[in-house]
Amino acid sequence: MLPINPSDTIAAVATPPGEGAIGIVRLSGSQALAIATRSFRRQKPGAWQSHRAYLGQVVDESGEHIDQALCTYMQGPHSYTGEDVVELSCHGSPAVLRRTVELVVRRGARPAQPGEFTLRAFCNGKLDLAQAEAVMDVVRARTGKGLSFAQAQLEGRLSRRIQALRGQVLALLARLEANIDFSEDDVPPAPAREVTAALEGALSVLSQLLATAHAGAMVRDGLPAVLVGRPNVGKSSLLNAFLAADRAIVTDIPGTTRDVLEETVDVAGVPLALADTAGIVTTDDAVERLGVERSRASLAAARLIVLVLDGSMPLQPEDDDVIGEVRRLRESDGDRHVVVALNKADLPVTLTADGVSAVLAGCPVALTSAIAPDGLQALRSAIERVLLGAALPADGAVVTSLRHQAALREAEAALTEAQQAVAAGLPEDFVCIGLRAALTALGELTGESAPEDLLDRIFGDFCIGK
Ligand SMILES: Nc1nc2c(ncn2[C@@H]2O[C@H](COP(=O)(O)OP(=O)(O)OP(=O)(O)O)[C@@H](O)[C@H]2O)c(=O)[nH]1
Ligand SMILES: [Mg+2]
Structure with missing residues (x-):
């Protein structure tokens, strides 16, 4: 995509859709200042200086005020795109912004394509392609x-x-x-x-x-992760602990979670799309069974599996079933990471890391507590180690x-x-x-x-x- 017509002056709303304190309409191109002066009446008329902000009114052809705004003029090449740029900072109202863009388009601008401001910066040598990305x-x-x-x-x-x-x-x-x-x-x-x-x-x-590159991509793109285990081991409690918020329902009744609940969690700078799932169990309850099916779908889609076990009691037959499923998944795809959370470590420990390794070899085991302060530290470190491996250079170039x-x-x-x-x-x-x-x-x-x-x-x- 080379600019459709590089001599056009382009315009677009530069702030997110919806209400906000301020909303910005941005213009770039040789006519940016001319269009702005036809659409904006300065409170104190005079010569325009680059990199100065002027208070005034956005005014349409009939003289009607659309909004009070600050107009900032940045003369090329000293601007983001390398061209003349004007930014109208209005109130962040969707109606004001739409009317302002319509006005500057009637005054000679063309609505910008996605990324067109940055494309112009690239074409004008302000940024190379890696920088533009x-x-x-x-x-x-x-x-x-x-x-x-x-x-x-x-x-x-x-x-x-x-x-x-x-x-x-x-x-x-x-x-x-x-x-x-x-x-x-x-x-x-x-x-x-x-x-x-x-x-x-x-x-x-x-x-x-x-x-x-491997770690860089993880940090940039994140990955799907899942908390799985039999009912009542503390999966929902761990999600809440990660978020430091009361997001998922927690009770001491097995089978509390029925649906998959997904939230983004930052672990060592990697944005995990972490899913809390229904406890995997064989059941006659139709609703619970549907929940378990969804748990299995999340498990299959995850690149990082956090297998949750209750460390305060010996392994149960349902644990063995889940462990078997996780083991099969891992064997079918070596690129899937598994970390075991030995939860409820604030209670007397019955199940040890060695006990887990005996049934699931080669996966890091972290003692966790969803209720103790810093109860996730070991789990966070274990996830960081399996995902990122050796430390990334703090100040070097990273390929993401x-x-x-x-x-x-x-x-x-x-x-x-x-x-x-x-x-x-x-x-x-x-x-x-x-x-x-x-x-x-x-x-x-x-x-x-x-x-x-x-x-x-x-x-x-x-x-x-x-
Ligand atoms: N002592 C202690 N109790 C915990 C811990 N984590 C969870 N619990 C308790 O264990 C019970 C079950 O917790 P949940 O988080 O609902 O367990 P779950 O795995 O999501 O259960 P399901 O949704 O039924 O599959 C609740 O009573 C929690 O308070 C922990 O680290 N320590
Ligand atoms: Mg739950």
Whole structure:
């Protein structure tokens, strides 16, 4: 998606739908100020200065006041899009915002497409593609860690690593191409040792970046998780403890929860879509049976299973049934994580971690209490370990997007082929093919070589007004 017409001035509401203290209508393009001056009457008329806010009224063609507003003018290129930008900060009323957008459209603006402001920023060189994507990640971040990764990417931390890497690969390519073009002894050939070392350096940067991708994606996208177990072990109590809120009904009657209840929970910066489920049990009660079916569906869909057991009593036959189901699921898909919560640890402990390991080997077991202060600490740490593994770099570049991960893997494969060509003593042309493919893959990440349909996909996913 290249801008439909880059000379159009675009307009959109930039704040969320619904009521708010303030709602902003944003304009970008060469006519932004002209349209604003036709739609906004300043309280103190005068010359417009960039990066100043002016109080006045949004006024329609007949002179009717739509709303009092603050109008901020940002002259290009010193603006978000790189073009002239005007923001009208009105009262956050859906009626005011709709009428204001309709007015500026009648005055010559075009309604913006989703992501079109950021697309313009990208086309005007204000942001590269990875940074543009980070804008949406900042908007959508659900945990503090997700936000700091998105901010780092927006600030250019990943882009700089990629640019440096592209620079190294380009230098090597230039060197080899010079050899091919002037093979009549003018240029000494690059020794294979040197080429190999350069390729190894680039590959090691790629593998450092890729090592962050799994955890980075978890933090950005989260994953579906489920609390399962037989009735009365404390699943709903644990959900409430995670949320520090009285969200799910808790009673001492087995079979309290009938329906699946899902909430987002932040564990070590990973937004878990955590489902509390009905206790899994064989029952004649028709309603409970439907609940158990839903529990099984949530269990099958989860990437993280928190198997809850009551540590204050020995394993019951119903526990064994649930353990068997979890074990089968884990064996059928190794990418599914399981953590055991040995709950009610505030009571005298009967069931131990060793006892659990004897029936379910290889899963971390955490002592939990839904009622004790800090009763979830061990469970949180266990989840962090199974999901994130080794610590992520606090200030380094982290790969969070699957698209970036795929581009880096492509670059890695291309450089590996180049390395094999060197090792096999193939002509330099073969090495150059690999280097060029790596450059294209890296360019797709930052946008230098992004095809139009890729831009369509990326910016089409943005919200309107961003
Ligand atoms: N002492 C103690 N009691 C707990 C703990 N967690 C839950 N309970 C109690 O155990 C009983 C059952 O708790 P729930 O959270 O409703 O259990 P559940 O697994 O959701 O039960 P179902 O919805 O019936 O499957 C309630 O009386 C809770 O107060 C805990 O950590 N310690
Ligand atoms: Mg329950």
